[in-house]
Amino acid sequence: xxxxxxxxxxxxxxxxxxxxxxxxxxxxxxxxxxxxxxxxxxxxxxxxxxxxxxxxxxxxxxxxxxxxxxxxxxxxxxxxxxxxxxxxxxxxxxxxxxxxxxxxxxxxxxxxxxxxxxxxxxxxxxxxxxxxxxxxxxxxxxxxxxxxxxxxxxxxxxxxxxxxxxxxxxxxxxxxxxxxxxxxxxxxxxxxxxxxxxxxxxxxxxxxxxxxxxxxxxxxxxxxxxxxxxxxxxxxxxxxxxxxxxxxxxxxxxxxxxxxxxxxx
Ligand code: NAD
Numbered sequence: 552x553x554x555x556x557x558x559x560x561x562x563x564x565x566x567x568x569x570x571x572x573x574x575x576x577x578x579x580x581x582x583x584x585x586x587x588x589x590x591x592x593x594x595x596x597x598x599x600x601x602x603x604x605x606x607x608x609x610x611x612x613x614x615x616x617x618x619x620x621x622x623x624x625x626x627x628x629x630x631x632x633x634x635x636x637x638x639x640x641x642x643x644x645x646x647x648x649x650x651x652x653x654x655x656x657x658x659x660x661x662x663x664x665x666x667x668x669x670x671x672x673x674x675x676x677x678x679x680x681x682x683x684x685x686x687x688x689x690x691x692x693x694x695x696x697x698x699x700x701x702x703x704x705x706x707x708x709x710x711x712x713x714x715x716x717x718x719x720x721x722x723x724x725x726x727x728x729x730x731x732x733x734x735x736x737x738x739x740x741x742x743x744x745x746x747x748x749x750x751x752x753x754x755x756x757x758x759x760x761x762x763x764x765x766x767x768x769x770x771x772x773x774x775x776x777x778x779x780x781x782x783x784x785x786x787x788x789x790x791x792x793x794x795x796x797x798x799x800x801x802x803x804x805x806x807x808x809x810x811x812x813x814x815x816x
Contacts, residue, residue, distance in 0.1 A: 575784020
């Protein structure tokens with residue numbers, strides 16, 4: 552594996568859950584030589600994932616407990632990263648949550664919860680990473696996990712879609728704002744990825760009587776994906792590594808989907 556990220560110091564939020572996209576990214580980035588901060592609201596999971604990555608790839612890792620909606624915790628996460636590795640080169644604002652709700656089922660409470668974590672969490676993450684990168688004076692990469700739901704909206708997840716359109720909007724504005732500091736801000740958007748997020752959705756579909764069996768919801772949602780299957784976290788690593796590397800230095804404000812061709816635009 553070419554070490555295109557050798558010596559780069561990278562934070563990935565939402566990286567605790569071993570089967571999640573964040574842990575997949577953290578592993579893939581470490582495989583390419585990066586030191587990684589594994590950040591998650593679940594501290595125990597973050598520790599386990601960070602330990603596994605260090606043992607497997609021989610890079611430096613730290614585990615940090617962070618709630619991405621808590622600015623003080625995000626600031627502390629960045630400080631701990633800089634203390635441990637020397638500087639921050641790339642930040643993946645990846646933590647996110649979902650909930651099934653038809654348009655008429657959506658409530659103010661669920662709207663606020665999703666917009667807080669998926670929208671405001673990314674806002675705070677971009678701001679705090681940018682402040683650190685500006686202070687360092689060497690540019691940097693900020694990569695936000697969007698979704699196919701940032702390009703098309705689905706009736707079972709309108710609040711989730713709105714939060715992912717917010718991620719794309721924040722990324723564009725930040726890209727323009729921080730370009731003079733050579734900070735690139737881009738999004739990468741997965742399609743359907745088999746993680747605990749979809750396990751949760753599958754349960755919600757069953758609880759509402761919309762499906763009958765485990766994995767039925769993800770299977771039905773994946774019908775017609777041009778590349779013939781739903782994805783796994785590893786499928787997203789290539790675009791993530793590219794966006795964190797100097798190869799993407801002339802790219803900013805983009806929202807690239809890596810979704811097997813589900814959405815083409
Ligand atoms: P997941 O549920 O498997 O993992 C999410 C991780 O984020 C967990 O480890 C969780 O503990 C952590 N987390 C949740 N709230 C947090 C908070 N407030 N602060 C810090 N950490 C928090 O989900 P996933 O499928 O790996 O999703 C990761 C990202 O990818 C999310 O932004 C999601 O919206 C996006 N995404 C997922 C899919 C998919 O099909 N799974 C598709 C498109 C986009």
